[in-house]
Amino acid sequence: MKRYDLIVVGAGPAGMSAAIEAAKHGVHVVVFDENARPGGQLFKQIHKFFGSKEHRAKIRGFVIGQELLDEAAKLGVTVELDSTVIGLYQDKEVVVKQGEQVNHYKGDAIVVATGAAENMVTFEGWTLPGVIGAGAAQTMMNLHGVRPGNRVLMLGTGNVGLVVSYQLKQAGCDVVALVDAAPHVGGYGVHAAKVARTGVPFYLSHTIKRAEGTDHVTGVTIAQVDSHFQFVPGTEKHFDVDTICVAVGLSPMSQLFKMDGCKVVDDRRKGGQVPVVDDLGQTSIPGIFAAGDVSGIEEASSAMIEGRIAGLAAASYLGFATDDEERAGVDANERALDGLRQGMFAPKNRGKKVEKTEEGIPVSQTLLERGYVADSEIERFPGVTHRVGIHPVIECTQNIPCNPCQDVCPKHCIKVGSHITALPQLEPDANCIGCGLCVASCPGQAIFLVDEKSEPGFAEVTLPYEFLPLPQKGDRGQALGRDGKPVCEAEVVGVKRTKAFDHTAIVTVKVPEDMSMRARFFKAAPATETD
Amino acid sequence: MGTRIAEHPILGVPQKGRLVSFTYDGKTLQGYEGEPVAMALKAAGVMVHRYTAKRHEPRGIFCAIGRCTDCVMVVDGVPNVRTCMTPLAEGMEVRTQYGATAVPFDAGEKDEASAKDGGAA
Structure with missing residues (x-):
């Protein structure tokens, strides 16, 4: 069985950041990822990131992804691709499916950064070809240069739904409507506004009634819902579309933690089942850490910082970094993370309707209800x-x-x-x-x-x-x-x-x-x- | 339906491999070497990848990242291949999957192969 100081599961923003930080302290690291390319979802993120300089603000996601890969390569981090981690046990044994083989590895410390999976909602016709996840749309157009469809309806006005709608327009698709069962736009108002001003109508308090078509999507009917999310009769609207894109949130992919016996809780604010972690990302099992969306749904920017903290904590746990080095590094990263977790969309405000800005100015109701000020x-x-x-x-x-x-x-x-x-x-x-x-x-x-x-x-x-x-x-x-x-x-x-x-x-x-x-x-x- | 993006405002002209030929249900199509089989099919306007075993319902690309298994097809004679994760190669034989085989249901009812109920429900 091959041994490593640190095994990282997932080569996305959190996992690569953890590997980089640990490798900087001399830790022998391997990263396993099930995909053929590293970088997780970063290479599909073609918009400029929010934040400040320390969060790499105004840099596009795929550029940040390339920077991470370059840095990891310079530090000698091994990234094993097409390698699906199918088992994680309490003594830090990792079971990996590689090709047709199942290989066993042993790590002295583990960082799990498996990310999240898309949620789905069901409606009549939801299994028809042409109903796709928003992530699938990003994969097609931003990674492979293929348009997901000609006329698209987007369900979901969280940041993913808003950003992907904009990206669909950039790819040359016609976005016929943005629809959400919630009464208010869920994502950043500025993301909504940049889609709305191109002429895409928003339908809040609406959801999909049915996808139409026999062998693939040819249309969609939406209808208004009341405060109990029941359809209001007579409010149906039809759109001719070939694609329905679904962006209704993400859930942490935390199965490995359950397998190794870490304490896992159901936390709605974090998006589902998440491991219980301390401020370093350490789970209930010493030496097993969690970083990124797997420990609570946030942005790639915060995933990278959580990854750095977990990588540093793992280096310290393994004896490669002193307590002082660990404290100093963690403090700086936590300040950066704290900076990202402020404002109206902070995790602590999730699900709350914020009526006024910090300056005391009433928030634009039109922005929340129709996507523009x-x-x-x-x-x-x-x-x-x-x-x-x-x-x-x-x-x-x-x-x-x-x-x-x-x-x-x-x-x-x-x-x-x-x-x-x-x-x-x-x-x-x-x-x-x-x-x-x-x-x-x-x-x-x-x-x-x-x-x-x-x-x-x-x-x-x-x-x-x-x-x-x-x-x-x-x-x-x-x-x-x-x-x-x-x-x-x-x-x-x-x-x-x-x-x-x-x-x-x-x-x-x-x-x-x-x-x-x-x-x-x-x-x-x-x-x-x-x- | 899905067509190729000639030039993207942010990403520029997509970088692709060599143009290769493959077959889809016996018809010759072209795609770029190394791109997922599902992308070559999408670009060629193919929407239905398989029909389910019990209700014979159509399925196509759904997650495009190898998670949902909706896009599985029979590739080079092997069923249940996730086309969104499988790189396209010259001469590949891609077939619509019916249940767990490439034999259409009505033709296959007498066929031994379709007697096995496939994993792709």
């Missing part, structure tokens, strides 16, 4: 101000831990402050040079540059744009409002792409003066439109 609500947020000349309008209306806007502005025009969840504001003496870095860097795509009177009777609005075909200077079309409905004619007067923008183009449109605070997306005229 109404024109009548937007002016009450501190990032939305009127100035003479070009200036950022920051439509960030919920307290989430994120501050790249503050870091990227070369003129220090934007202030979040030391409290990372505070709503960003424009400094009173801001001297915006219109560089667009804030527009391109905001992971929520919530910043616009507005020149309220660029010439008599006209205004210019600069917006982030991540679709193809990219509009060209001189193109004419319509400006869409936050609700995705046309508000006026618009002409593209500038398109900018630079390396620092990292594939987010910024497009400047000229609109009538009174539309400067309403025009938030550009749709080319049909002649140049392809979808």
Whole structure:
């Protein structure tokens, strides 16, 4: 039986981070993963991450994934792929199916970072080909370059449902609706808003009644539900679709902990059955650690920090790191983790309806119910101000831990402050040079540059744009409002792409003066439109 | 249905292997070497991967990460192969799975092979 100091189960963000941290202290590590490629779900995450610099904010997930793999390779971490861990026993024996063989390994310490599996809901026709998980859609389009469908309905408005809807649009699919049985959008308002402004309607308090088709999906019927989640008769709506995408949450894949006898509890806030762990991620069995979604559903950013903590704790448990080294490293990581666990979407607030921001401003109800901030609500947020000349309008209306806007502005025009969840504001003496870095860097795509009177009777609005075909200077079309409905004619007067923008183009449109605070997306005229 | 993305705004032009031929229920199709068989089928517009043993219901790609087993087919004569996890190779023979075999139900009722009730329910 082959022995290792540390065996890590799962080569996703948590597992790779644990392996890296342990290997830095000289621990001999192997990582087993059932997939043919390491990185877990990171390579499907093509959006820019939230957080601050220490959380690798504004970097896209797949880039972070590549960085992790490179770092692990440099440190000599062995990653065994196509290796499914099928057994974990109390004395830290690990049973792995590799090809047609079952091999036994022994670790002196174990980190389990198996992640999570998608939840499912059933409805009439849910087994038809064409009903897919949101993860499947990401796998098809972001890993393999294959469109999941032409016309897609998304069920679920948590961050996964919102982000994947946006990614479907980026892949060239038509998203016909976002549907959720809950009365309020579950994910970040900024993720909802960037989908809503492209014209995708939101149906909250609605769910799928049936998927239609004989051999595969050809349509779907949704209907409104009451407060007891019962269908309201007469509210059915039909959509012609070829694909129904389901994004209704994740559950920790914690089976291995049960097998080895670790104490496991059912914790709804953490998404299901999770091992009981201490602040280092150690389970009830000394030397067996948990990190990432398997110990409670969160984001990849927090999974990486939990992984680093578990890797460090394992190194210390094995005698490779001193208590002082462990304490110092863990403290720094816990501060970083604490930073991510703040704000309206913090684990402690899960399931709660937050009515006001930390600043005491009423949260936009339209955002929660329809996915966008109404024109009548937007002016009450501190990032939305009127100035003479070009200036950022920051439509960030919920307290989430994120501050790249503050870091990227070369003129220090934007202030979040030391409290990372505070709503960003424009400094009173801001001297915006219109560089667009804030527009391109905001992971929520919530910043616009507005020149309220660029010439008599006209205004210019600069917006982030991540679709193809990219509009060209001189193109004419319509400006869409936050609700995705046309508000006026618009002409593209500038398109900018630079390396620092990292594939987010910024497009400047000229609109009538009174539309400067309403025009938030550009749709080319049909002649140049392809979808 | 599912078509290939020529160019993606963030990911650029997808990096693919060599174009190879394979057969799907005897028809020759093309896909990229090394991509999951299920992706080559999806790109060719194939939706149904198998029919269930008892109710003869169609199934296709569902999770695409090897967890649900909805996408299993008969590949090179081997049934219950997860097509979302199996890399495409030149000359592969991919067949729709009926229960646990590649023999359609009505044709196979007299066939010995279909007498065994498959694992893919």
